[in-house]
Amino acid sequence: MTAEYKVNGDVAVITLANPPVNGLGLATRQGITEGLAKAQADDSVKAIVITGAGKAFSGGADIKEFGTPKALQEPNLLSVIAAVENSAKPVVAAIHSVCMGGGLELALGCHYRVVAPGTSIALPEVKLGLLPGAGGTQRLPRVLGVETALNMIVSGEAVKSELLAAAPGQKLFDKVAASPGSLMDEAISFARSVAGQGAALPRVRDLPCKHPQGDAYFGFARNMVKGMAKNYPAPVKCVDAVEAATKLKFDAGMAEERRLFIELMMTPESSALRHLFMAERAASRIPDVAEDTPKREIRSVGVIGAGTMGGGISMNFLNAGIPVRILEMKQEALDRGVATIRKNYESQVKRGKLKQDKYDERMALLSTTLNYDDLRDCDLVIEAVFEELGVKEAVFKELDRVAKPGAILASNTSTLDVDKIAAFTQRPQDVVGMHFFSPANVMKLLEVVRGKETAKDVLATVMALAKKIKKTAVVSGVCDGFIGNRMIEQYSRQAGFLLDEGATPEQVDKAMEKFGMAMGPFRMGDLAGNDIGWAIRKRRATERADMKYSRTADKLCELGRFGQKTGAGWYDYQAGKRDAIPSPVVVELIEKHRKDEGITPRQIADEELEQRLVYALVNEGAHILEDGIATKSGDIDMVYLTGYGFPIWRGGPMHYAGQVGLYNVAESMRRFARNPRDDGKFWEPAPLIQKLVAEGKSFD
Numbered sequence: 001m002t003a004e005y006k007v008n009g010d011v012a013v014i015t016l017a018n019p020p021v022n023g024l025g026l027a028t029r030q031g032i033t034e035g036l037a038k039a040q041a042d043d044s045v046k047a048i049v050i051t052g053a054g055k056a057f058s059g060g061a062d063i064k065e066f067g068t069p070k071a072l073q074e075p076n077l078l079s080v081i082a083a084v085e086n087s088a089k090p091v092v093a094a095i096h097s098v099c100m101g102g103g104l105e106l107a108l109g110c111h112y113r114v115v116a117p118g119t120s121i122a123l124p125e126v127k128l129g130l131l132p133g134a135g136g137t138q139r140l141p142r143v144l145g146v147e148t149a150l151n152m153i154v155s156g157e158a159v160k161s162e163l164l165a166a167a168p169g170q171k172l173f174d175k176v177a178a179s180p181g182s183l184m185d186e187a188i189s190f191a192r193s194v195a196g197q198g199a200a201l202p203r204v205r206d207l208p209c210k211h212p213q214g215d216a217y218f219g220f221a222r223n224m225v226k227g228m229a230k231n232y233p234a235p236v237k238c239v240d241a242v243e244a245a246t247k248l249k250f251d252a253g254m255a256e257e258r259r260l261f262i263e264l265m266m267t268p269e270s271s272a273l274r275h276l277f278m279a280e281r282a283a284s285r286i287p288d289v290a291e292d293t294p295k296r297e298i299r300s301v302g303v304i305g306a307g308t309m310g311g312g313i314s315m316n317f318l319n320a321g322i323p324v325r326i327l328e329m330k331q332e333a334l335d336r337g338v339a340t341i342r343k344n345y346e347s348q349v350k351r352g353k354l355k356q357d358k359y360d361e362r363m364a365l366l367s368t369t370l371n372y373d374d375l376r377d378c379d380l381v382i383e384a385v386f387e388e389l390g391v392k393e394a395v396f397k398e399l400d401r402v403a404k405p406g407a408i409l410a411s412n413t414s415t416l417d418v419d420k421i422a423a424f425t426q427r428p429q430d431v432v433g434m435h436f437f438s439p440a441n442v443m444k445l446l447e448v449v450r451g452k453e454t455a456k457d458v459l460a461t462v463m464a465l466a467k468k469i470k471k472t473a474v475v476s477g478v479c480d481g482f483i484g485n486r487m488i489e490q491y492s493r494q495a496g497f498l499l500d501e502g503a504t505p506e507q508v509d510k511a512m513e514k515f516g517m518a519m520g521p522f523r524m525g526d527l528a529g530n531d532i533g534w535a536i537r538k539r540r541a542t543e544r545a546d547m548k549y550s551r552t553a554d555k556l557c558e559l560g561r562f563g564q565k566t567g568a569g570w571y572d573y574q575a576g577k578r579d580a581i582p583s584p585v586v587v588e589l590i591e592k593h594r595k596d597e598g599i600t601p602r603q604i605a606d607e608e609l610e611q612r613l614v615y616a617l618v619n620e621g622a623h624i625l626e627d628g629i630a631t632k633s634g635d636i637d638m639v640y641l642t643g644y645g646f647p648i649w650r651g652g653p654m655h656y657a658g659q660v661g662l663y664n665v666a667e668s669m670r671r672f673a674r675n676p677r678d679d680g681k682f683w684e685p686a687p688l689i690q691k692l693v694a695e696g697k698s699f700d
């Protein structure tokens, strides 16, 4: 049982004990109802207190149980709350730390609530594509008022207990304890004070729930929410559920909430958001690196290179209060880099995103040098120099000479072989890839590239450091392009072939933006610079002659059309503007290219455009799993959601493939393999996909 029962004089205390956050899984729910039954049967018990052990009162329903029979098994959460509410003896919730979702709904079923200051109170279900499904939409408005409750339910954001307790007329908390330390004593003495009064026990469900201008208010709220959450059905249903609380009797309102909750539980958006909640947390776990692996202390960081990447990388550490020393070859490069960092902070101060004193603090942590010897005390050095192995070799040889023993030496390389880089030093076990995505101080994704010799404590240190600098870190093995770029390569190849076959850049981009990508492949190329892909293709032409591409991208670059930075790429751009204008030059280039290749263009439906690009990610992602470059499909999803603008409500390419059905995905791939233009090899469904289809499974 994961709820303890203990009698303290004439008060029974039920303590949820399901670490880490007292998720209300089946065993915990059983523990509560059994404790309640014992308390009812024990005449010496006059009142009951429910609380949570450890770092939470309760983080809500056990998300890990969703989709399993346990989630619905009695006593389900509604039954538990009914048992609390119908107790003949007063039940007092002693709330501390975190009280969220089903945890708050459980507290709302109690007759009284005593809360410690500083407690985070939330109904965050909307962030999982759901709504509070155990009475939250019906009870919270009754104790906080309709508008405050609706704001909390639609936003899912946590509010501190003392703020809510200070709201005029609130009935959520009967008492705020002096401190978290005195909570239990105060809750137990409060329970004694309300015991044996004989009068009917106060129940939230009996409170009135009205809004003076209901129709107008909910109409306005519904329109606002619809506008903000166009790809997510949950927020609007939150409005519907709270409106039901003002229009229906309690039990009818509960039935309406249940109906809406079950509807949302079945949506692909909720499936995606729940997948991501778990995948984001799972990404920080490395299968063969124990969670308690000792971590090296990172008190100061060296960054080599003060360019766009070096500056952005430095800001991440300055923001986390970690001193940074930037090294460059020339003073003017240093000055330019520091000026860019300063300008970035100043614009944040201007926009009210950063306080002046914080800005000053961060700049005070920044130092610069032209001399490698000044990096000798750094615990971590990250190089962000020119993407060429010879340059990396010079840097790592110098680092090997000056860095102190135990310093972690990281490369920000996006395509080079981390094992080769490690081999430039006598300490390959201390070398790791830390691949930031531009702009490095903004993009959440950090690919942590694990070399053959990278030590486990180096990995554990970097993963913990990533959390500290608010990055989503995903471990990748060493291969060309790691996880993200290896997959985007196939995505871009298909985009090029689609131009050969009859599509325009604009048609492909629009199809992918309709799918939900932040930016289509051609607009993305114009933003990042088409010359980057051009250089990679040139390098690959010798290393990987098997990799065929459409020649259109090269022909575009031969015209110097690198994208926004040259004022023209796949699209034309007006000076100082970012609007992508379809270019007659590009249309002519593509048409001429088709003639040269003897291709008769065909009309291509958006569905094929979308499938060719998204399934290219899926097939390459499957190979990445087969090669052990990524250890979990959820990691690949996290890479695409935090680094490549994949739509969150689809859960990432691998989760999305499961939603479509791997059988259907494989059939589409086989259809593409029959396309005479294709080299046939790529579209053979990866063996892992074929295996999962045979077993009727998905990647998740």
Ligand code: T1G
Pocket (backbone or CB within 6 Å): 020, 021, 023, 056, 059, 060, 061, 062, 063, 064, 077, 098, 100, 101, 102, 103, 105, 124, 125, 128, 130, 131, 132, 133, 134, 136, 278, 281, 282
């Ligand atoms: N169920 C199961 N596990 C949970 C969990 C939950 N509700 N919340 C957290 N965990 C795990 C998490 O996976 C991780 O474990 C560990 O706890 C620490 O999490 C009917 C249906 C509570 C504020 O949405 O917001 O109630 O993956 O790293 O930063 O209406 O976790 O490492 O093994 O986030 O201290 C509604 C979600 C559920 C709250 C703690 N509740 N959780 O933050 O730790 S639906 C939520 C959080 C519901 C009812 C509906 C945060 C936290 P592992 P962490 P943290």
